[in-house]
Amino acid sequence: MKKLINSPATVLAESLDGFAAAHADIVTLGPNRAFVQRKVIKPGKVAIISGGGSGHEPLHAGFVGQGMLDAACPGQVFTSPTPDQMMAAAEAVDTGAGVLFVVKNYEGDVMNFDMAAEMAGRNIAKVVTDDDVAVETSTYSTGRRGVAGTLIVEKIVGAAAEQGMDLAGLTALGDRVNSRTRSMGVALTSCTVPAAGTPTFTLADDEMEMGVGIHGEPGRRRVKLASADAIADEMVAAIAGDLHGKGDALLLVNGFGGTPQMELYLMYHAARTRLEQQGIRIARSLVGSYVTSLEMAGCSITVSLLDDATTALWDAPVHTAALRWGL
């Protein structure tokens, strides 16, 4: 295992300390590093909280800040955070208007966020994201997995919360955005969880995992390495075939951590061309490594259908470590 670390046991704590120090204008770290929260809480606003296993950075702590999340709870690498982290985060950022949990659809995450919601004695609703079209059920999930589309849900409900939308409205909005968002990924290499010390899976030099999950869990099938165009053909067909509608869309090409930008923009070009041929107009774009799997090489493609309201919410000002515009 080749990593810039001191010890697997201290990776998360040292990284969070660095994150909080580097972005001290935006975030503060909660007691015992249980959560990352916005430095300035806006009274009367519904609080948006997310979280999950670490190793997907910048998701979720990188999305904490004005116009997006109020807090994020980091679990150990690829391990759900605990209910007490979520309860502490809710205590810190709930100003009385209620809390929306945005949860990726993995059993551990859903269970722990549900427990926290039950025990917190607060007005808490949740949106569960399940945008991954690759598989219908998987290693860690019943039903589809929540992957890079989660970023889009977090941005759009975050903007709406900033503008004063109430908890019921935000929940419906988050569910609607999730239902109009589809993703699929491909891995060229594995990742290595620091505490494990060995690669999560192995791929031959001429193989890739089509439909891979963001923890390196299996996708649809293991296939021979193919060209970018052939990969885009399969991924776009799977996504577009599952989207209920056409029209304007946001295209997110997301790197898994070990893929150069040059390849991501090339995949963006391939995906965009194919989507537009199918009547999906790319109105907004995001290209970069936002929902990662440590150092895994590969990428995912996400398409989210937009309307005027969600386009305006996507464009609304945001000031986080990883996404920033209009502020």
Place this chain on the structure above:
Amino acid sequence: MKKLINSPATVLAESLDGFAAAHADIVTLGPNRAFVQRKVIKPGKVAIISGGGSGHEPLHAGFVGQGMLDAACPGQVFTSPTPDQMMAAAEAVDTGAGVLFVVKNYEGDVMNFDMAAEMAGRNIAKVVTDDDVAVETSTYSTGRRGVAGTLIVEKIVGAAAEQGMDLAGLTALGDRVNSRTRSMGVALTSCTVPAAGTPTFTLADDEMEMGVGIHGEPGRRRVKLASADAIADEMVAAIAGDLHGKGDALLLVNGFGGTPQMELYLMYHAARTRLEQQGIRIARSLVGSYVTSLEMAGCSITVSLLDDATTALWDAPVHTAALRWGL
């Protein structure tokens, strides 16, 4: 070679097409993809142009936009762009106030930018960056190499140009920022140039290259893999020992392309702690993969001493694909 590409011969063109499409609100692509330019040119402003071999993305095209570069010339991977690219870029963005070339100190780049300056028949000055303290002379350079500190020079002179500084002032400012900026890198793995198809260098499972260059060229020495703290000890000592001064500084922890954010923030934490112990106060921070070597794993640390004027220029609004704030 595992890459998301169609053919080594078309990687750059397809990637540039994707980049231009994804960021059509900020940039346009010049004829024959010779350069990337700002969509809106500001008349009367000195034009800032950079460029170099591709494979370091987002450097330089990702820094084209308001408040930073007017144009960037992408060469093939790790290969200097040609003088005709630079001349075409200057023709496109020079509105009469002159042109500043920002050039990383590699022989091919310096030679080609010099040829372009001579042949262009325009008022052109240049700033050559050489912030890498690792080696005094190297595979592709006479004298120190220009590495991640180039980003800082480009941001600060870009902001000053936006505010109306003239060409002589910008040249002096760029030289001054470069002289107060020091970097050093470490590689845990190699990168693979698409046209070569095999790794640029090889490292054993327990080795790293201390002082590596951004093309995977040799650094100070090959050593056994060490802890993040030990790596930070050596890099910070080399950087701080070469900086002429203390006080406020910008700390940039830069990933080389294959390193997770979790490790970058951990290294930031280690570097910041050590710098502050030596009387260097971290007033500004940037953590991410900005000056990369394709998918190489590893990072560089850059420290740039700031004063009130350069701090204000760093903070000034910028709107590019890779850096955006205040707009």
